Amino acid sequence: MAQIPLSRSAASLKGVCSQDQSRNVAADTLRAFLHSNPTPSLRFYSAQTAPRPDHGGTPDAQPFSQDEQTGYDHWKKQRLANKEFFTSLLSSAATKRDAKAYISRLKSPRKKTPALKSTQSAVPIKAQTTVNVGNLFSRSRAVEQSPVFTQFKDEEQTVEEVETVNVAMVKVNNISAMDDSILAGIAQTLSSLSRLGMVPAVVVEEPAQTDYSVRRELLTQSADRLVTAIEQVSESGARKLDNCFRQGVDGRPEIFLQKLITRPLHQGRIPVIVPLAFSDRDQCVMSITAHDALLALTKDLAGLSFVPTTGGSVTEAVEKGLPLRKQISLDRIIVVDETGCIPSTKSHDQEHVFVNLEQEYSRLQEELRSSTDSGVSQRHASNLKLFKDALRMLPHSASGLLTTPLEAANTARLTDDGPSNVGTRRQKNALIHNLLTDKPAYSSSLPAGRLTQDSTTASATTSTLVKRGMPLTMLPNPDAQVWTAASTPRLKLTDGRIDLDRLVYLIDDSFNRTLDVEAYLKRVNDRIAGVIIAGDYEGGAILTWETPPGVSDDDTSRLVPYLDKFAVLKKSQGAGGVADIVFNAMVRTCFPNGVCWRSRKDNPVNKWYFERSRGTWKIPETNWTMFWTTPGLLDQKSSQTFLDYEAVCRTVQPTWADNKKLVD
Structure with missing residues (x-):
């Protein structure tokens, strides 16, 4: 079964989350960034010095003047706003990888300021005392960094913008x-x-x-x-x-x-x-x-x-x-x-x-x-x-978000007034979550039943993320030919509509292994159920009809719908929803009645499979875990369909050429 390799940091993140659900590692990443980047790009509090409430502790202290009281009220208001702001920020961070991607995406590179060409002496700019949090926030960058004025002897003064x-x-x-x-x-x-x-x-x-x-x-x-x-x-x-x-x-x-x-x-x-x-x-x-x-x-x-x-x-x-x-x-x-x-x-x-x-x-x-x-x-x-x-007028990476006023106003919905409910989490603000991750609040390939069990995703169902996306090719076209075991003629990977070289590269890159192409074609080329290709071979799936041991290939009623390869290019993993697009096409369009696959028990992507399958089974005396989306498969655990699924997942032979010794 294909693997979508996770980075070591992401794998460790899953382990941490499974041990302590209350810890938000993405929030820790953002918080660490705020404390470790000494660049003046945001002032948390008003530049006006607010009087301390206890500054009148001496016997002859005078009450606040009107100006002092105004400054203090402004300071309190700003402090509450900052608390609300960072609560929204840290609670909306989804994963450590998302937090790092956001920091990388919006942190503007430093630009060199052109020197002033003038006979006039430059007037030094007084430095401002601020709380330094790096280039993560850019609200005040246009204020903090003045435009550069370049003077020439006989030319007009020009202004150059230095920030995007x-x-x-x-x-x-x-x-x-x-x-x-x-x-x-x-x-x-x-x-x-x-x-x-x-x-x-x-x-x-x-x-x-x-x-x-x-x-x-x-x-x-x-x-x-x-x-x-x-x-x-x-x-x-x-x-x-x-x-x-x-x-x-x-x-x-x-x-x-x-x-x-x-x-x-x-x-x-x-x-x-x-x-x-x-x-x-x-x-x-x-x-x-x-x-x-x-x-x-x-x-x-x-x-x-x-x-x-x-x-x-x-x-x-x-x-x-x-x-x-x-x-x-x-x-x-x-x-x-x-x-x-x-x-x-x-x-x-x-x-x-x-x-x-x-x-x-x-x-x-x-x-x-x-x-x-x-x-x-x-x-x-x-x-x-x-x-x-x-x-269509914006870069391909651009996205749209459709949400309700209630979700857009999420920051004001929860306050610190009154007793708190132990064990409840603050719901994510749809707009801030989208900015930090450029993803939906939850994966689009998650079954609806999973969402009803998780109250933290309740608000997510009122928002839709829209992207220009990518074309999706399904061969054969399910609208013209339903994917059934009795369908003939069957598709071959050597079909002219499939770029075999690019498909092999996709599999090698995703698995970080080398496929034995000749052996693989010999095993699957006469039993292909269909192929799904996302975009420009950024992701894909190869599905086959597998024959359980002891069953004739002519008995189409016993053939097992099997996901043989599920692959996403490393550069597209965790971004753009490529995996979700391919998986949705497979379970909703191509095989709505169910499909099975297997994955090694120590595969870190198994959590992704667990969430999207209807059931799993750790095959005894093997290193394989079987997954399926077939409704009602466990209603009768000894049913022939379940036994056929297990037999196929137990006996399919890998066809890799890299000689890696992996326990099956």
């Missing part, structure tokens, strides 16, 4: 219907995202109104409410923008002045954008949809709004967008909508925790638009289209 600002586009729907506590929680989360190095740019949206003036007033009030809520929890604050767009020649909105957006982002301020556009033709301001506004912002911030001039080339237009792409890095699209995650009316899970657009978009749109289920809204289809349109 990581940006998330956020659409918040129906703020007018939210109570103050939910809005305060969303504001706290948005502020935390900014402090974690990803400044959100927020577009507000309200339900459609027949009266334009009513809609405009509603949008303006919603933006004002959100700005006020952010100002109360963020030192950098927010800025309402209601003059960003104009109507383009094609009738679609376009950015009126780019600096209106980029300047607040570089300052760490959160732009709150009202979807209104000025029409040159009608000489009036008109409302636009938040969908169109977000796409216009995405296009502009991605550096794609430049068009070739008359006689110019596309290359010239692309080069014009390069400076902006060096200043702004946009790789998150977030939608906060009370309709929640993308529902599934044709599966037992009832919701999609992860959507691979490349593979699932057309099918999901058809399912959503034709559904009569009361839990399915047309906004689900609209939000899914928004993700598709926006993500």
